[in-house]
């Protein structure tokens with residue numbers, strides 16, 4: 001379906017308080033369709049909270065979330081996933097002694113929930129397997145399909161998380177620090193992977209690695225103490241005095257993407 005609005009996700013005055021502490025403060029985020037949108041900011045800036053609000057793992061104290069112009073603030077997290085906004089889960093969600101294929105399949109079944117009650121018939125299982133293999137292909141894990149997840153190196157385990165998300169074929173994919181803890185080579189591989197899976201959809205990512213952000217993000221939103229202090233491309237936000245100040249005192253190379 002075509003939508004008139006150029007923004008796939010918009011938040012208006014999004015606010016989350018924890019016992020009076022404002023973790024996300026009046027945030028108006030605008031995410032353009034078919035772009036890679038990074039959310040950055042110093043530790044504790046409210047990035048994860050923002051993520052959890054968009055996917056309804058947390059309920060906003062006030063404010064609205066629009067998806068293709070429709071208010072989804074009242075929807076549950078599973079409803080939101082079915083509607084096409086899907087987030088990646090951390091490695092802890094991977095079953096170590098199941099194969100790579102089984103892991104993605106289980107993730108898919110769980111997320112499809114009740115709609116896949118009928119999955120036990122062979123035919124449905126085949127359809128499911130095809131979809132899983134397709135996702136594994138996309139993230140470069142097809143050759144590892146029958147390997148136990150526990151045997152995958154770290155970078156590939158992170159790719160497996162992304163595969164589970166890709167298998168849902170979401171309109172909007174949210175990735176939580178996809179390159180965290182990775183060595184140089186894996187970072188590059190996963191960066192390319194994100195670029196690839198972003199084709200034809202929107203990716204929102206929380207990412208600390210500025211090299212990754214400057215490489216692939218079309219738009220960057222910078223949070224500081226719960227507030228959105230800047231938004232734009234890498235050039236714009238990295239030259240923003242408030243952003244530079246926000247990053248002072250933290251790792252001094254953090255903003256040097258190139």
Ligand SMILES: Nc1ncnc2c1ncn2[C@@H]1O[C@H](COP(=O)(O)OP(=O)(O)OP(=O)(O)O)[C@@H](O)[C@H]1O
Nearest residue numbers: 018021022023041042043044045046047048049050
């Ligand atoms: N469930 C909660 N209860 C109370 N305070 C919380 C809760 N979740 C987050 N906070 C607080 O809200 C603030 C924002 O946290 P959040 O995790 O969103 O930041 P972040 O930008 O993702 O940080 P990091 O980069 O360290 O992951 C922090 O001060 C945090 O302690």
